[in-house]
Amino acid sequence: MSDHTTAGDEYRDAWQAAYEAAQLRDTAFSTMSGVEVDPVYGEGPYPGQYPYTRGIHASMYRSRLWTMRMFAGFGTAEDTNVRFKELLRNGGTGLSTAFDMPTLMGRDSDSEWSLGEVGRAGVAVDTLADMEDLFADIDLSGVSTSxxxxxxxxxxxxxYIAVAEKTGVERAALSGTIQNDIFKEYQAQKEYIFPPRPSVRLITDMMRFTSAEMPRWHPVSVSGYHIREAGSTAAQELAFTIANGFAYVEAATAAGLDVDAFAPRLSFFFNAHSxxxxxxxxxxxxxxxxxxxMKERYGAEDPKSHMLRFHTQTAGVSLTxxxxxxxxxxxxxxxxxxxxxxxxxxxxxxxxxxLALPTEEAARIALRTQQIVAHETGVTNVADPLGGAPYVEWMTDEMERQAEEVFAHLDRLGDGSILEGVYAGIEDGYxxxxxxxxxxxxxxxxxxGQRIIVGVNAFTEGNEDSEQNLLRxxxxxxxLQRKRLAAVKSDRDDTAVDAALAxxxxxxxxxxTNLMPAFIDAVSAYATLEEVVEALESEFGRYTEKAVI
Amino acid sequence: MADPQIRIVLAKLGLDGHDRGLRVVTRMLRDAGFEVVYLGLRQTTEMVVSAAIQEDADAVGLSLHNASHMTLAPRMVQALRDADLDIPVIVGGIIPDDDIGPLRDAGVAAILGPGASAADVAQAVRDAVAGSATV
Known part of the structure; x- marks a missing residue:
């Protein structure tokens, strides 16, 4: 429901104080024609005020633009390292890594399962040696990595921790995000390895580890992006993703973590569709x-625990x-x-x-597109510029209403636990x-033809011109990657590997026992990804989906 | 109308988890009167061959989205030949134009790209089974 209340002055005064305390970018906040504009319009609660409908910061993009984080990864780690440096030179401000399918599934490049998929849709990482190549000559204390x-x-x-520490960067100095969101894998993306419950243990282990040792790290990015790409509606994306977030909160608190100790480091990832x-x-x-x-059900008191921070990616599935x-x-x-x-x-x-993975030219146009939105359109001058517009407020309420229906369903399914409701919804195919x-x-x-997609079912003149310049x-x-893996395996101390895997x-x-120290040990001995996964599989088992339509 | 006799096995080979397309195609073909055996994710060529034999399938449909089509599709064709199964392989997914010729040469009967309509898919299966497939 709408946040409009009559306590307008109090909201305004608090917002004013917060805005004045914020550091602003050194740029003119005026229109192209020279008209000075206010930092915010409309009614409170204002940006930076609970429940943060209008944004999490009082000054929003006047202080800091969004991070322009471009996802990249293909071929060998060395190839991707070159692309990373290119992105940094072009004004990108964060690195984002795409791994190939075998890596995502915990398989090595020499596995029978990996045939035809090594280095195709992302970078292949089998051992620490690949990770060393991937981030070669990049100061890991100076970038944020996703x-x-x-x-x-x-x-x-x-x-990643082992690479940083080898180059003299302490783990506490590392900043970035690892997606580490397993629920949406069972629901949408299907890149699971172990069954849900042991997988959630791995996640709570990581949350505990980062909250103690890596204060600048985001250990889970609760992701609706893939749910949407798999075909959900906007409201389902919203509802399933936030329900997954609630489930992680319940899992972490059940594992003994204080909600305010980890919730400020949770982040979200949504799709921007058409x-x-x-x-x-x-x-x-x-x-x-x-x-x-977070406030009412989970008792979080730190305002940072209430603030939902999110990354966005435009909708791959909308591209024709x-x-x-x-x-x-x-x-x-x-x-x-x-x-x-x-x-x-x-x-x-x-x-x-x-058509394919992006060429360098296409990736540059994509980055330029968001730079144009950021620097030329003027939308960054005013926080939540659409707040108060009747249609926008109605749509916000409607999205919330539909999501609450899903939460109620999951809550019933889990007998008062969203976590159990999510497990049950995975189990029963909901x-x-x-x-x-x-x-x-x-x-x-x-x-x-009820829904028009330009170039697909209407306005098809021009479809015969094919795109010549594709990344192959x-x-x-x-x-190459198999040979690299073979070389690493023959150079390492197998006794140390066996001990680490044991x-x-x-x-x-x-x-x-928290598994993170054992993982750092194993990868530092150059145990392969698949070897560590198989060690876990011997305890956890492997998950397969029922093939039901 | 579709020949109600046509029975097709649909699968995703390898590790790729993009199953939206194959799920939609399964529903499209069922709605058009085909009998669809949906094997789902993480299938090997051996698993597909054995399902095709068990189900007495008329065709095999693969969905490939991870640039693995040049490796996996020809292996599927070969695996069916090795098992003496004379049934067509139809491939859908992200297939660059340049790869269509080589895939046809490797024995793939039909290739369906993004944006193929329900009618296109049904027709491609019918033609492939009738042995008169066109891309």
């Missing part, structure tokens, strides 16, 4: 729901293979919705992503079938 990996996340995190106002309403509703539940350059326009409007929704960081998709139903409904609307991954990468198995068998 690693998009889930099933084997704690092992890859251990590699329906402009629906997306803006979704972002605003997400902040309000999180604030209320037909007339691919039209995608630049789609990405621009989606990026604008993220800015108007108050995102903390943004990845803009490249126009050629419906999430998968809701998403599949929504995606099929959308596809039928496109098929029948050299199939030799697979061979410790992983022993620690996995004891739910009271």
């Amino acid at each position: 690693m998009t990996i889930n099933g084997p996340a704690p092992i890859v995190m251990a590699m 329906d402009f106002f629906e997306e803006i309403g979704k972002f605003r509703a997400a902040r309000r729901i999180w604030a209320r539940w 293979a037909q007339q691919p350059r039209n995608n630049i326009a789609r990405v621009a409007t989606q990026a604008l919705s993220a800015a108007l929704g108050g995102t903390q960081s943004l990845h803009t998709d490249s126009y050629d992503e419906a 999430f998968v079938s809701e998403i599949a139903e929504a995606s099929y409904r959308f596809q039928r609307e496109v098929n029948s 991954i050299d199939p030799g990468v697979e061979d 410790r992983v198995r022993a620690d996995a068998a004891d739910p009271g």
